[in-house]
Amino acid sequence: MLWMGGVYLGSLATLLLNSFFYLDGFTGLVVRRFTLSTYQQLFTPSNMDIVFRTAGMALAVTLATIILAFPLSYYMSRYASKRQKGLLYLAVLLPLWSSYLVRVYAWKLILAKEGILSWFISHAGAQGLLDALLSNPVIGGSSLSLSPIGIFVVFTYVWLPYMILPIHAALERVPRSLLEASSDLGAKPLQTAWNVILPLSFPGVVAGSIFTFSLTLGDFIVPSVLGNSSFFIGQVVLSHQGTSGNIPLAAAFTMIPIVIMIVYLLIARKLGAFEAL
Amino acid sequence: MAYAGIPAVELRSVSRAFGDVRAVDGVNLSILDGEFFTMLGPSGSGKTTCLRMIAGFERPDAGMILLHGQDVSALPPYERSVNTVFQDYALFPHMTVGDNIAYGLMIKKVPVAERQRRVAEMLELVRLQGLERRKPSQLSGGQRQRVALARAIINNPRVLLLDEPLGALDLKLRQQMQLELKAIQQRVGITFVYVTHDQEEALTMSDRLAVFNLGKVEQVGTPAEVYEHPATPFVASFVGISNLVSGEVAQALTGSPAAFSIRPEKIHLAALEACAELDEIAVDGVVRDVIYLGLYTRYLVALDIGVDLVVAQQNLHTSSMDVMAVRGQRVRLIWKREHNQELSASD
Numbered sequence: 001m002l003w004m005g006g007v008y009l010g011s012l013a014t015l016l017l018n019s020f021f022y023l024d025g026f027t028g029l030v031v032r033r034f035t036l037s038t039y040q041q042l043f044t045p046s047n048m049d050i051v052f053r054t055a056g057m058a059l060a061v062t063l064a065t066i067i068l069a070f071p072l073s074y075y076m077s078r079y080a081s082k083r084q085k086g087l088l089y090l091a092v093l094l095p096l097w098s099s100y101l102v103r104v105y106a107w108k109l110i111l112a113k114e115g116i117l118s119w120f121i122s123h124a125g126a127q128g129l130l131d132a133l134l135s136n137p138v139i140g141g142s143s144l145s146l147s148p149i150g151i152f153v154v155f156t157y158v159w160l161p162y163m164i165l166p167i168h169a170a171l172e173r174v175p176r177s178l179l180e181a182s183s184d185l186g187a188k189p190l191q192t193a194w195n196v197i198l199p200l201s202f203p204g205v206v207a208g209s210i211f212t213f214s215l216t217l218g219d220f221i222v223p224s225v226l227g228n229s230s231f232f233i234g235q236v237v238l239s240h241q242g243t244s245g246n247i248p249l250a251a252a253f254t255m256i257p258i259v260i261m262i263v264y265l266l267i268a269r270k271l272g273a274f275e276a277l
Numbered sequence: 278m279a280y281a282g283i284p285a286v287e288l289r290s291v292s293r294a295f296g297d298v299r300a301v302d303g304v305n306l307s308i309l310d311g312e313f314f315t316m317l318g319p320s321g322s323g324k325t326t327c328l329r330m331i332a333g334f335e336r337p338d339a340g341m342i343l344l345h346g347q348d349v350s351a352l353p354p355y356e357r358s359v360n361t362v363f364q365d366y367a368l369f370p371h372m373t374v375g376d377n378i379a380y381g382l383m384i385k386k387v388p389v390a391e392r393q394r395r396v397a398e399m400l401e402l403v404r405l406q407g408l409e410r411r412k413p414s415q416l417s418g419g420q421r422q423r424v425a426l427a428r429a430i431i432n433n434p435r436v437l438l439l440d441e442p443l444g445a446l447d448l449k450l451r452q453q454m455q456l457e458l459k460a461i462q463q464r465v466g467i468t469f470v471y472v473t474h475d476q477e478e479a480l481t482m483s484d485r486l487a488v489f490n491l492g493k494v495e496q497v498g499t500p501a502e503v504y505e506h507p508a509t510p511f512v513a514s515f516v517g518i519s520n521l522v523s524g525e526v527a528q529a530l531t532g533s534p535a536a537f538s539i540r541p542e543k544i545h546l547a548a549l550e551a552c553a554e555l556d557e558i559a560v561d562g563v564v565r566d567v568i569y570l571g572l573y574t575r576y577l578v579a580l581d582i583g584v585d586l587v588v589a590q591q592n593l594h595t596s597s598m599d600v601m602a603v604r605g606q607r608v609r610l611i612w613k614r615e616h617n618q619e620l621s622a623s624d
Contacts, residue, residue, distance in 0.1 A: 177367035
């Protein structure tokens with residue numbers, strides 16, 4: 001345990017250290033001297049675009065998974081019979097058994113211009129709506145599989161189990177008697193949901209959002225398989241340390257998700273998300 | 278106490294099954310307005326299920342539940358003018374004591390100022406002033422109990438349901454809370470429907486009680502009626518300690534084989550030469566065991582005609598040394614025939 005901690009924290013420290021070095025543009029070698037010039041480079045508009053794009057995507061994916069996961073987890077923990085619950089568990093977990101790459105490429109086919117989803121949409125008579133969405137300069141693209149919408153859909157799909165499981169666990173831990181007490185005191189089901197269920201499952205939502213948010217921030221496969229040419233943090237980190245050998249800039253980019261997650265966790269703690277753990 | 282008018286709670290041949298288990302089986306009950314009514318019975322006797330059906334957490338399979346004459350069988354809990362004190366208190370862990378108590382008023386959108394005033398009143402009633410800002414996890418068991426009570430009473434329910442509210446407390450605190458609950462009930466004048474498996478608690482607190490067994494009501498009456506005149510063998514054995522006598526032994530004692538019960542404290546432990554009056558029964562036996570209990574002593578006497586009887590005698594003039602010396606001696610038991618309580622067999 002101590003060893004693992006040492007290795008992990010050591011790597012993080014090295015990363016931090018590297019981000020304060022810089023790449024000599026002439027020789028292409030890393031200069032091991034303390035400087036802030038790498039960070040200066042990071043905060044240029046084109047790089048900040050990448051940061052905001054990634055963070056925005058992570059936020060959107062997190063919100064979407066919460067909205068999708070909550071009703072399902074609620075159904076699983078309150079209404080499903082033992083058998084149904086087992087089947088639903090299986091349905092949630094089964095995709096995790098197959099390779100993530102396979103699923104991403106499968107989605108590329110589903111979302112492609114001649115793919116099944118486009119076919120379905122055009123036959124359902126919603127072609128106009130799809131075209132309108134795709135012509136949006138921010139989220140659109142030439143087809144679903146080549147647009148931020150496609151990335152969003154696939155991210156939401158692949159990270160959904162990581163949101164369902166913690167929310168489900170939190171809901172399971174809410175005693176039935178609390179819901180009865182709320183109802184007994186005059187609260188209608190929606191009032192009970194708002195005043196009792198939501199606050200008590202908040203730790204689960206936070207735990208799930210930590211997964212979905214950080215997984216989205218660090219992923220480089222989905223945006224490179226799908227998406228258009230606009231980069232995400234994961235992709236830049238990969239290209240900077242692989243292709244261009246600019247390890248300091250890659251390290252600096254990596255610091256962004258780490259800082260975002262630290263701030264996020266601090267806010268979550270302030271909101272009392274960890275009190276029930 | 279006004280016993281007239283429409284009952285506060287009425288159950289008309291109510292049944293409820295869970296799978297194959299008939300938890301409540303054709304129960305009829307009529308609970309009067311302003312009364313402290315106890316549903317007493319062992320676990321699994323259906324008393325809690327009855328309470329939950331009055332609250333609305335369970336629906337009856339058959340029969341009808343009326344609150345003040347209105348059929349509420351199909352109404353959800355939030356549309357019934359009853360409130361519940363739960364066995365595990367069910368306080369909201371993410372809210373302060375004050376917010377817990379104010380929950381019902383908050384749901385009803387009562388203005389904040391009035392809410393605060395009434396919460397303060399309630400805190401005073403249950404003697405928890407100054408703990409308003411604590412979280413439930415920072416309270417002791419007895420304090421949580423009071424919060425649960427205040428949270429229910431603040432809504433001015435016409436009927437308050439209490440599901441073994443003192444079950445989790447230690448003996449001393451339980452006895453203190455029994456008196457306090459009774460005092461609060463008399464002060465606020467709400468009908469209390471109280472569920473317990475503790476017969477002593479039922480006898481001390483209730484105006485009337487119903488004894489439950491296997492989903493049915495065996496007897497309804499005042500504590501004195503139920504204790505002095507148990508209607509069935511089950512009631513006789515469950516409420517207090519009773520000697521049940523039947524068959525040949527009953528024949529030998531009374532001249533009739535009909536089963537009867539006799540309370541230990543009604544039997545007089547006498548010397549062998551003592552004479553019985555005409556209206557008394559006398560029988561000889563050997564003291565097998567003596568249990569000294571301070572206030573009184575319990576003797577187990579093996580009768581010559583073949584059964585053991587429990588006898589209780591107050592320690593008015595006897596010390597522990599005296600009572601222990603009786604062990605192994607032959608004695609004569611004498612009691613008045615009128616104390617024999619004939620039992621109808623319960624099915």
